[in-house]
Amino acid sequence: MLLIALDKKDHLPAYRQIARRIEKLIETEAIGEGDILPPTRRLARQLNVSRYTVYCAYQELWARGFLVSTPGSYSRVRARAAGVRIGRSEHEVSTTTPVDRLIDLGAYRLDEGLFPMRDLRRALQRVSRDENASLLHYGDPQGYLPLRETIASRLCSHSIPAGPENILITNGALHGLDLAFRLLAREGGRIIVEEPTFKGALSLSRLHGVTPIGVPLREDGMDEVVLRKRLGQRGLRFLFIIPSFQNPSGITTSQERRERILSLCEWRGLPVVEDAFEEEMSYFGSVVLPLKSMDRTGAVLSLGTFSKVLFPGLRIGWIAADRCRIEKLCAIRKLSDDGGNTMMQATMNELCLSGSYQKHLELVNKVYARRMRAVLESLSCHIPPEKATWTRPCGGYLVWLTLESTSMSEAELRSRLRAQGVDAEPGSGCFPKAPARLHLRLSISTHTEEVLREGIRRLGKALEMA
Amino acid sequence: MLLIALDKKDHLPAYRQIARRIEKLIETEAIGEGDILPPTRRLARQLNVSRYTVYCAYQELWARGFLVSTPGSYSRVRARAAGVRIGRSEHEVSTTTPVDRLIDLGAYRLDEGLFPMRDLRRALQRVSRDENASLLHYGDPQGYLPLRETIASRLCSHSIPAGPENILITNGALHGLDLAFRLLAREGGRIIVEEPTFKGALSLSRLHGVTPIGVPLREDGMDEVVLRKRLGQRGLRFLFIIPSFQNPSGITTSQERRERILSLCEWRGLPVVEDAFEEEMSYFGSVVLPLKSMDRTGAVLSLGTFSKVLFPGLRIGWIAADRCRIEKLCAIRKLSDDGGNTMMQATMNELCLSGSYQKHLELVNKVYARRMRAVLESLSCHIPPEKATWTRPCGGYLVWLTLESTSMSEAELRSRLRAQGVDAEPGSGCFPKAPARLHLRLSISTHTEEVLREGIRRLGKALEMA
Numbered sequence: 001m002l003l004i005a006l007d008k009k010d011h012l013p014a015y016r017q018i019a020r021r022i023e024k025l026i027e028t029e030a031i032g033e034g035d036i037l038p039p040t041r042r043l044a045r046q047l048n049v050s051r052y053t054v055y056c057a058y059q060e061l062w063a064r065g066f067l068v069s070t071p072g073s074y075s076r077v078r079a080r081a082a083g084v085r086i087g088r089s090e091h092e093v094s095t096t097t098p099v100d101r102l103i104d105l106g107a108y109r110l111d112e113g114l115f116p117m118r119d120l121r122r123a124l125q126r127v128s129r130d131e132n133a134s135l136l137h138y139g140d141p142q143g144y145l146p147l148r149e150t151i152a153s154r155l156c157s158h159s160i161p162a163g164p165e166n167i168l169i170t171n172g173a174l175h176g177l178d179l180a181f182r183l184l185a186r187e188g189g190r191i192i193v194e195e196p197t198f199k200g201a202l203s204l205s206r207l208h209g210v211t212p213i214g215v216p217l218r219e220d221g222m223d224e225v226v227l228r229k230r231l232g233q234r235g236l237r238f239l240f241i242i243p244s245f246q247n248p249s250g251i252t253t254s255q256e257r258r259e260r261i262l263s264l265c266e267w268r269g270l271p272v273v274e275d276a277f278e279e280e281m282s283y284f285g286s287v288v289l290p291l292k293s294m295d296r297t298g299a300v301l302s303l304g305t306f307s308k309v310l311f312p313g314l315r316i317g318w319i320a321a322d323r324c325r326i327e328k329l330c331a332i333r334k335l336s337d338d339g340g341n342t343m344m345q346a347t348m349n350e351l352c353l354s355g356s357y358q359k360h361l362e363l364v365n366k367v368y369a370r371r372m373r374a375v376l377e378s379l380s381c382h383i384p385p386e387k388a389t390w391t392r393p394c395g396g397y398l399v400w401l402t403l404e405s406t407s408m409s410e411a412e413l414r415s416r417l418r419a420q421g422v423d424a425e426p427g428s429g430c431f432p433k434a435p436a437r438l439h440l441r442l443s444i445s446t447h448t449e450e451v452l453r454e455g456i457r458r459l460g461k462a463l464e465m466a
Numbered sequence: 467m468l469l470i471a472l473d474k475k476d477h478l479p480a481y482r483q484i485a486r487r488i489e490k491l492i493e494t495e496a497i498g499e500g501d502i503l504p505p506t507r508r509l510a511r512q513l514n515v516s517r518y519t520v521y522c523a524y525q526e527l528w529a530r531g532f533l534v535s536t537p538g539s540y541s542r543v544r545a546r547a548a549g550v551r552i553g554r555s556e557h558e559v560s561t562t563t564p565v566d567r568l569i570d571l572g573a574y575r576l577d578e579g580l581f582p583m584r585d586l587r588r589a590l591q592r593v594s595r596d597e598n599a600s601l602l603h604y605g606d607p608q609g610y611l612p613l614r615e616t617i618a619s620r621l622c623s624h625s626i627p628a629g630p631e632n633i634l635i636t637n638g639a640l641h642g643l644d645l646a647f648r649l650l651a652r653e654g655g656r657i658i659v660e661e662p663t664f665k666g667a668l669s670l671s672r673l674h675g676v677t678p679i680g681v682p683l684r685e686d687g688m689d690e691v692v693l694r695k696r697l698g699q700r701g702l703r704f705l706f707i708i709p710s711f712q713n714p715s716g717i718t719t720s721q722e723r724r725e726r727i728l729s730l731c732e733w734r735g736l737p738v739v740e741d742a743f744e745e746e747m748s749y750f751g752s753v754v755l756p757l758k759s760m761d762r763t764g765a766v767l768s769l770g771t772f773s774k775v776l777f778p779g780l781r782i783g784w785i786a787a788d789r790c791r792i793e794k795l796c797a798i799r800k801l802s803d804d805g806g807n808t809m810m811q812a813t814m815n816e817l818c819l820s821g822s823y824q825k826h827l828e829l830v831n832k833v834y835a836r837r838m839r840a841v842l843e844s845l846s847c848h849i850p851p852e853k854a855t856w857t858r859p860c861g862g863y864l865v866w867l868t869l870e871s872t873s874m875s876e877a878e879l880r881s882r883l884r885a886q887g888v889d890a891e892p893g894s895g896c897f898p899k900a901p902a903r904l905h906l907r908l909s910i911s912t913h914t915e916e917v918l919r920e921g922i923r924r925l926g927k928a929l930e931m932a
Contacts, residue, residue: 112599120602121594128587133578136586136777171637175803182673187653203801207648313602313808335669337641341807342779 002031002038006047014049018057026066026077037067037075059363078113102418103455106425108397108443110312114367116351116360120311123350127343139342141334142326143169143318147349151304151318154352159293160302162320168329171340173275173305173317174200177240180273180301181208182332183325185237192230192239194222196400196430196439198247198275201240210237214432217246221253222261231268238271238301243291245281245396248430248441252394255288262291265299272300280361281308282395283369298322306348308397309361316340316348368397371444371452375399378453382460397445400427403438403463413438416465422458468497468504472513480515484523492532492543503533503541525829531579531914544579568884569921572891574863574909576778580833582817582826586777589816593809605808607800608792609635609784613815617770617784620818625759626768628786634795637806639741639771639783640666643706646739646767647674648798649791651703658696658705660688662866662896662905664713664741667706676703680898683712687719688727697734704737704767709757711747711862714896714907718860721754728757731765738766746775746827748861749835764788772814774863775827782806782814834863837910837918841865844919848926863911866893869904869929879904882931888924 004021006014025031038046040054047054058075061067067075127135135144142148148164155162170176177200185191187209193201195214205212213230215222222241241261243253253261265272274291292302298321305317319329333339351357372393379390379399391400401424403413410426417423427439440459444452470487472480491497503509506520513520524541527533533541593601601610608614614630621628636642643666651657653675659667661680671678679696681688688707707727709719719727731738740757758768764787771783785795799805817823838859845856845865857866867890869879876892883889893905906925910918 109603112603115599115602117594117596117599121591124590124594125587128583128590130583133581133583136581136779137575137578138773138778171803171806174801178802200801200804207798207801307604311602311809312604315803315805315807332673335640335666335673336644337637337781338666339781340637341781341810343777344807344810 002043002046004047006049014047015053015056015060018043018047018049018054019060022057022061023066031077033077035077037077059366062363102421102423103447103451103458104423105442105447105452105455105459106423106440107446108425109446110308111367111446111448114360114364115311116356119351119354119356119360120347123347123354123356126350127346132343132346135343135346137342139339139345141339142330143167143340144342144345144349147316147345147352148318150349150352151320155292155302155304155320159289160320165323166320166326168319168321168326168333169340169345170303170317170319170333171315171337172307172312173303174204175315176303176305176317176319177201177273177275178204179319179329179332180238180303181205181210182336183329184271184273184301185210189235189237190233191237192227192270193432194241194246194249195432196248196427196435197240197432198242199429201275202429202432212240212432217249217251219251221251221257224257224260224264227261227264231264231270236268236270238273239265240273240275241291242275244276244288245393245398247275247396248398248425248427248439249400250391250393250396250398251400252288258288258291259294262294262299266297270299274300274302276302276304281365281368281397283365283372284394292320298325301325306357309364310348310351310357314344314348316345368444371447371449372397372399374449375442375444375452375456378456382457383463384460387463397443399442399444401440401442403440406437408438410438413440416462417459420458420462422455422462424459468509468512470513472515480513481519481522481526484509484513484515484520485526488523488527489532497543499543501543503543528579528829531577568887568889569913569917569924570889571908571913571918571921571925572889572906573912574891575912576774577833577912577914580826580830581777582822585817585820585822585826586813589813589820589822592816593812598809598812601809601812603808605805605811607805608796609633609806610808610811610815613782613811613818614784616815616818617786621758621768621770621786625755626786631789632786632792634785634787634792634799635806635811636769636783636785636799637781637803638773638778639769640670641781642769642771642783642785643667643739643741644670645785645795645798646704646769647671647676648802649795650737650739650767651676655701655703656699657703658693658736659898660707660712660715661898662714662893662901663706663898664708665895668895668898678706678898683715683717685717687717687723690723690726690730693727693730697730697736702734702736704739705731706739706741707757708741710742710754711859711864713741713862714864714891714893714905715866716857716859716862716864717866718754724754724757725760728760728765732763736765740766740768742768742770747831747834747863749831749838750860758786764791767791772823775830776814776817776823780810780814782811834910837913837915838863838865840915841908841910841918841922844922848923849929850926853929863909865908865910867906867908869906872903874904876904879906882928883925886924886928888921888928890925 006017010017040051044051044054067078145164147169148167151167152162152164170179181204185208190211190213191205193212193214195216202212215227215230243258245252272291276290290302292300302320376392386404388401388403393399410428414426425441427441428435472483476483506517510517510520531544533544611630613635614633617633618628618630636645647670651674656677656679657671659678659680661682668678681693681696709724711718738757742756756768758766768786842858852870854867854869859865876894880892891907893907894901
């Protein structure tokens, strides 16, 4: 039995009081790694609160990295990462907890404390039953039909009318982009990209012998004047766009701009490859429609993935497009790797159908929203406005910092950062041509709020002295 | 308790008697689908035989499709495939069991009754433990290190000196070949292939804009006179060879010929891509060394896969090559799909380390050796020598039939086959240019001996009338 009590006079809501008390017990090592917390029902009875209150407390603790499993029954206390004190309440000041090793704000590894391992084990057990042996054969190169149906129905809820025949399952979004290159681009051609853009798209261009041409990003998407000019060029194969929470900038292209970009491309007969990888990770602001949902001519190929929310290691993404393009992509896919891992696709489908994906998506969005807020707050606190500006993403997990000073090289900048015990992803790799300014990409996916705050404090110190 | 008794006067060995008795019980439906057979220890005591004898009986039953799990504890009676009576003893004549639906001798789907599902479940459970959450991140694009170590040590046992740094894990052998094309071939180039060759290699050539040039296969490998001529051509990128139990011909290139082919390519400075996909599936005849084991200049890239023995659906293969090439391949791999499924790679490693892969390999080889013998026997019985000739593979699972008649089209041939209730994979797709003769590829991987025998009887009938 947990020895905790609530204070009726405390201004904090009951669930936060419970979370605080348990946090205290963990910190004082009254309870330790691997210990099981009481079931919500029992603790609720003990404290004379609703079960939902306890559930919220556990969710809070879990979201801050104190628990292993998702809230509900049998939550366990989590192992702490060596050297880094894990999540404290966002309202506490972190002066008492120095973080003594390098904080890499560029790291975009997902926080593995957030992985729903138990759900995964259950799904794996179900799909690996004897009667499912057929899942272990070479599968349909287009992908496991029930998962295609699940994805199609999710897309429908994003206003993309799609059936399973419009979906090709890939080994992640990058694989989808590679297939799009194979279908649409010939060596010597050109593609239009946002500037900055996803580094991997630039590398893939090089691999395919294709030249990327940049269109600068404004606050609400590609600069249209420049885009119109670029569209006049010869040898264009497709336009590549990440309309929501763009990688690396975090920028979301506005609804009006999406419509105009699409109609310009339609008019020009240019296919659009839309990377909608973070489509479901919107947590501030209003919903914007994916380009694919406005596509009436079949111009748009839409790439998606489960990697940014659930297990990236399962390597499952998709392409949504019109049937004729999907058939051609399928043929290429079959030629190049004989199709994907059907059992993993079935596992992912289990995770979707059991509600585990949706539940996890909501939790991740909650955690990330909080971290994003912490990062934006910290940037305002610690970065002098004359030193740098930054984007204010309404979703995803990336923030893009642009430095005012141009007298420093990227290498110098990074050595200054490292001297302060912090690092970030340098931005120059995201441009088709070397940019005039210095940029840094910060990610919120790996670290807890406390570590992020401390990292940004160090970043501010490094920039102050620059 | 199983009510069976042994007959001391019977000429059959005890294990075969036991198998026969149990088979009878299944046929008369005294025991049915899902029933558990007694543990080997108990049945051995009951019949006063050694436990090994019972083990052999169960193994026999399992190999012939009567049981679900591999021999040992708790074998279950298996569901029968609709319409096809499953495995009978190879010594029985099948007049009493007509097979009334089309037998596709071209099908190369593995017999799923052979999949070790229990071992897989155990391995999945182990790798999906909470403490293994890190396996669900983006992994090393070169592949999971412990699996690379395991593969390297297996290769060492095939005389290929390799460390984990020489291995890149791929999504199957075809994916490995695609990466080899990306590394070695440029659009407009040429590659040398065996004639006939693996259909997928010809399709991949087209995808990469590369022209395949054929060198006819003789009984012990590529025709050297033609090869020398071809090596004089311009724009050659690599030579592609399947030296053991070639797909589609089943031919094994002799040791002397392997050495000469390799030294010709070395002399010409031409890389060799060796598809050693069935390397471990040798069950007749002596061992021949892989080309990679004789490679002193780093000319050879060797492709391997687990798909032909264990679960094809796991999509795990590898490329073994010198370090410099592996590094370049890795870079391409990272660019094109961000690496493979680490958890599946860890699962495969579990299956290797627990001995499950080796055990399964031995069982599969045993089953296939028997089926191959049945097919070769049946061909001798049913195919008139003036109608066709065929290869006599010493491993793998493919037999190649060449028809004497040239007056028929491939489409005519197949409609004749179908009229007799049989089909096979037509051979024309395996040639860079349309071949002069008609060929059929037969596979032993899908059907039991009885079905194979019946299929070949039908094949003989179709050819007789041709």
